[in-house]
Amino acid sequence: MSKTYLSIDVYTAARQRMERVFDDFSSVYLSFSGGKDSGLMLNLALEVAREKGCLPLNVLLLDLEAQYQHTADYLRRVADHPDVNLHWVCLPLHLRNAVSQIQPHWLCWDPDAKDLWVRDLPDHPKVISDEAFFPFFRRGMEFEEFTLEFGEWFSEQHGGEQTACMVGICTDESLNRFRTIVNEKKTRWEGFGWTTLETPHVYNAYPIYDWSVRDIWTANGKFGWDYNKVYDLMQMAGVSLHKQRLCQPFGDDQRQGLWLFKILEPDVWAKLVTRVAGANFGQRHVQEMGNVLGNIRIKLPEGYTWKRYAKFLLATMPPDQAEHYRTKIAKFLKVWRKDIRSGKYPDVDRIYDFADPRIEASRKVPSWRRVCKVLLKNDYWCKGLSFSQTKRDMERQLALVTKYIDL
Known part of the structure; x- marks a missing residue:
């Protein structure tokens, strides 16, 4: 599907989309991860919400424990923001571990592995670590399960009204993200292509879907917005703008960046190796070609079909x-x-x-x-x-x- 370019810049277009979200939905929250995309969206949403009189801004953060210290510091700055009502979730969720067959999944904030945690539980009043806080929660839920259930729960807290969740994805970064936007089978809010119906009461809105990575850093510099400073370290380490990603580090695609922990934050890396099986193996071999992790070309052992x-x-x-x-x-x-x-x-x-x-x-x-x-x-x-x-x-x-x- 070809792209159709608008006659306005991405900043103006994103503001217009956010204004429409706040106008059409009385129940709105923002999905935040601490990365560059959601950080940009947070700053822009705060700007629009302030003008619309919609503060404080509700924000969902799923903290997956295995974070850079710079990320943890950034999360705390967001939590301390007077205009942010942060749901800082630190609960044991079931996560993929693509660097081990012995432990193909791991549980962040696992109460039974507290002595191995990469970080201590954040000491902040906005942290939610009580497993009984959400009526839908069960230990070992998948990340995707939780986000869907949270949306319905949030809607219930606001009288069961149609709810909008703003999600900071930029389709320029991956084909899967582009497909999310152009999928013609999705139900849209009022026909807007940058929205999708996710649950009976929740629409996802993607107000910055057409931003490029250069747009993000241009806006951060021009407006002096706060961001996760670990990206500065990635830049100094020679990582290109398009490969600077933050996410739980052991996923099928995310494991490509494991080696960066060792370089950028050695103390955190030492804890990661102890915390999750296969971490060191992954950072050593994940970018190699061959049979070790099945990359590119694989060879058949002699005498085998x-x-x-x-x-x-x-x-x-x-x-x-x-x-x-x-x-x-x-x-x-x-x-x-x-x-x-x-x-x-x-x-x-x-x-x-x-x-x-x-x-x-x-x-x-x-x-x-x-x-x-x-x-x-x-x-x-x-x-x-x-x-x-x-x-x-x-x-x-x-x-x-x-x-x-x-x-």
């Missing part, structure tokens, strides 16, 4: 991980066999051991090499086999973990 190699890899995994992957692989093969029989793909007549790498990469042909790449990449949700994370997957995962713990 790709199918046999896949079975070998499964046999070396912890039982719960192996069962999880076998279920996904079986579904992958079943779907392709059905499509082959129906003639949906005329050029595909079987499950191949391997095929043209370019066709495999486009996911237009089934092969055991694709399966092996998923296993080597520790691609838990099997995105390389065209799967995505679903609520049913999360329930099955919990059942698997419980099953093998009980054993």
